Amino acid sequence: MNQTLEPVLIGADLNSYNLARAFHEAYGVVSHVFGRYETSATLGSRIVKFHKVPSLNLDEEFVREMTRFAEEESGEGRILILLGCTDEYANLIARNRSELEGLFLIPYNDIALMNVLQSKERFYESCETYGIPYPKTQVVRKEQDLSPEQFSEKRTGFPYPIIVKPANSIEYWKHPFEGMNKVYVSSSPNRTAQILSEIFGSGYSDSILLQDMIPGNDSNMYVLTAYCGEDKKVKMMCLGHVLLEEHSPKGRGNHAAIVTEYKPELCERFRAYLEGIGYTGFANFDIKFDSRDGSFRAFEVNLRQGRSNYYVSATGANLARCLVEDRVLHQEIDGPMVVKEAIFWHSIPKGVIWKYTHNDACVTEAKELVRRNRDFGSVWYAKDLSWNPKRWYYILGAQIRYIQKYHTYCKDYR
Numbered sequence: 001m002n003q004t005l006e007p008v009l010i011g012a013d014l015n016s017y018n019l020a021r022a023f024h025e026a027y028g029v030v031s032h033v034f035g036r037y038e039t040s041a042t043l044g045s046r047i048v049k050f051h052k053v054p055s056l057n058l059d060e061e062f063v064r065e066m067t068r069f070a071e072e073e074s075g076e077g078r079i080l081i082l083l084g085c086t087d088e089y090a091n092l093i094a095r096n097r098s099e100l101e102g103l104f105l106i107p108y109n110d111i112a113l114m115n116v117l118q119s120k121e122r123f124y125e126s127c128e129t130y131g132i133p134y135p136k137t138q139v140v141r142k143e144q145d146l147s148p149e150q151f152s153e154k155r156t157g158f159p160y161p162i163i164v165k166p167a168n169s170i171e172y173w174k175h176p177f178e179g180m181n182k183v184y185v186s187s188s189p190n191r192t193a194q195i196l197s198e199i200f201g202s203g204y205s206d207s208i209l210l211q212d213m214i215p216g217n218d219s220n221m222y223v224l225t226a227y228c229g230e231d232k233k234v235k236m237m238c239l240g241h242v243l244l245e246e247h248s249p250k251g252r253g254n255h256a257a258i259v260t261e262y263k264p265e266l267c268e269r270f271r272a273y274l275e276g277i278g279y280t281g282f283a284n285f286d287i288k289f290d291s292r293d294g295s296f297r298a299f300e301v302n303l304r305q306g307r308s309n310y311y312v313s314a315t316g317a318n319l320a321r322c323l324v325e326d327r328v329l330h331q332e333i334d335g336p337m338v339v340k341e342a343i344f345w346h347s348i349p350k351g352v353i354w355k356y357t358h359n360d361a362c363v364t365e366a367k368e369l370v371r372r373n374r375d376f377g378s379v380w381y382a383k384d385l386s387w388n389p390k391r392w393y394y395i396l397g398a399q400i401r402y403i404q405k406y407h408t409y410c411k412d413y414r
Contacts, residue, residue, distance in 0.1 A: 003079045007031040011085030012050060014347060017041040017311035022320040024359040038256055040398040044390035049358045053288050062092055063099050070103035079328055080104045087118060088170045107281040107327055114303050120208050123166040130273040133295045136212035142200045148189040155372045157210035161187045164195045168206040175202040181249045214288045214297060219359035220243045222287040223255055224270055225312050226277045227322040235335035236322050237267045238312040243357045247409040255308040257346040259366055260315055260339060266296055267338050295327050311345035312375040344369035345376050348402045
């Protein structure tokens with residue numbers, strides 16, 4: 001390849017490090033990571049160059065900073081690939097595409113489609129069209145009656161406890177308040193009314209979803225990552241069976257341990273969905289198995305690679321190669337390639353996984369993959385750790401904090 005690749009990753013978290021590692025493994029390049037502040041995921045790393053921009057989430061500042069950077073890095077044969085590592089940043093890139101497209105390769109859908117899919121309410125409407133099961137849901141708006149009697153089991157159509165979550169996560173996180181959670185579990189109509197009052201009272205004005213709580217613990221969750229080419233055809237799909245998620249209030253739902261599985265029928269359903277809506281780029285679905293009827297119900301789609309995306313690259317389906325071969329080299333890629341390779345990926349210590357995973361079969365499988373040297377930890381990258389004591393210090397500190405967090409927030413799991 002004659003071109004010089006320069007990945008530009010927006011958001012300094014584990015997502016960005018996972019993607020930077022994929023680019024480094026595939027092409028030996030260092031990624032530029034932009035963020036409002038740096039986290040332990042990228043601290044002390046040699047495979048990323050961090051750029052701190054305190055107002056990065058503001059459109060004007062983002063466009064100004066990206067334009068300045070692109071002009072400094074411009075040169076014959078240089079290809080700057082711009083990728084968001086949170087929903088907010090993926091949307092930020094898409095809505096400023098017209099001002100940045102001549103400077104960067106931007107592998108995103110148009111903003112109209114992204115605005116539809118980033119709303120869980122509208123995502124579920126599209127699921128109806130393509131036959132994708134999702135949890136029973138009631139939509140609540142700010143202007144309606146929010147008294148407890150409106151949220152009885154008779155009114156909602158499903159029993160307590162229920163799930164309460166904002167339909168628009170990007171808008172939600174712009175209005176912080178004390179006790180803010182990513183997702184809420186409500187045990188009664190009174191508690192539901194209280195949660196709704198707190199969220200709407202913070203300034204959030206989009207809809208909130210009340211949902212049937214699908215039974216089962218973390219090991220009933222699945223994650224599906226897909227790459228759709230510039231021709232809007234699915235090129236790659238990789239399904240992960242989640243063993244354990246994070247359980248801190250703002251991290252709840254983040255995948256912490258995954259074993260890949262091969263379920264071609266499930267992947268085919270989502271392939272038809274993605275190609276039906278004309279999707280391009282990375283997509284990441286959160287799915288839960290419903291033991292009551294044997295269905296796999298979609299919770300949401302992330303319009304980017306997921307935070308745990310190295311679980312895909314570890315199988316050999318390197319995400320950086322998927323993107324570069326399609327968008328830079330314009331190679332003909334037959335698809336979809338559904339990953340069959342079984343690996344065990346984790347972002348937390350294995351001892352925590354063995355202790356808190358409530359699925360003996362999954363733990364047994366993961367331990368067998370460890371025995372066969374098929375386990376992968378995102379941050380345990382030899383080329384980044386060798387003779388790098390600063391990196392070791394940050395990683396070990398982060399791993400200790402994970403142990404403490406599970407001890408604090410998973411007492412009900414022991």
